[in-house]
Amino acid sequence: MHASSPQGRFATGASLLDGDRLVRADAWGKYLFVNFSGGQTLHVHLGLIGKFRDRGPDPGEPTGAIRLRLRNDGGCWDLSGPTRCELIERHERRTIESHLGADPLRRRPDVASARQRVAGMRTPIGAVLLDQTVIAGLGNIYRAEILFLCGIHPLRPSRALTDDEFAAIWDESGRLLRIGVRTGRIVTTDPGEIGVSRSAMRASDTLYVYHRQHCRRCGSEIETVQLAGRPMQFCPVCQPQ
DNA sequence: AAGAATGTTATGTA
């Protein structure tokens, strides 16, 4: 796999050659790092609208606003709309990673420090779950679904959570993210409860509360609060104050 | 066919 930058989005003062081969790619939360044989590290963050598209083995010229193309004999991926797409130095990567909290999908996440941070915050837990410096990797959909599954009201002050409640949040985070990686979409509902296999699920069956009018479990009217600047849905019956 | 919505975050201000 090698990379090219059709519209010159890479940081100045560094270059990625067509011949450089991808050595290793790994992610921490929503940040992707890709090492190339020339020693450079590519850093990509998709932001709200960024997307990698699979263009197959015979992609032709890039169409639209493509910022990066990753290509080898077997296939091709085009990137559009990222908030970050740049070559960085080792120390820059360390700086980014030093601002990131425990990632449930990484090998040795620092759960203890995440627990400690949460224990010291008066901020509502619904807002804290979006804070990437505490737990890295959750977004607006996951935070709503995780608190639903744990039966926790989003406005609970973080420091009021018990150890068991924090453990439940952490466990659900890992479980749901792994399902997401495996299936390529966010599915938080239990196939048994819904009565549909995970693969046969329709879009309206995949979530309990996010962007819903009624709770997928009990049918109650869903409520919305603004937390960390973004709307968050919850079920007032399944998540009592 | 214009306009909204979208799986987000770094940075600056009070």
Next chain:
DNA sequence: CTACATAACATTCT
């Protein structure tokens, strides 16, 4: 600490 306000991105769906 905490709490907002803001800008930037590109495609898809109404």
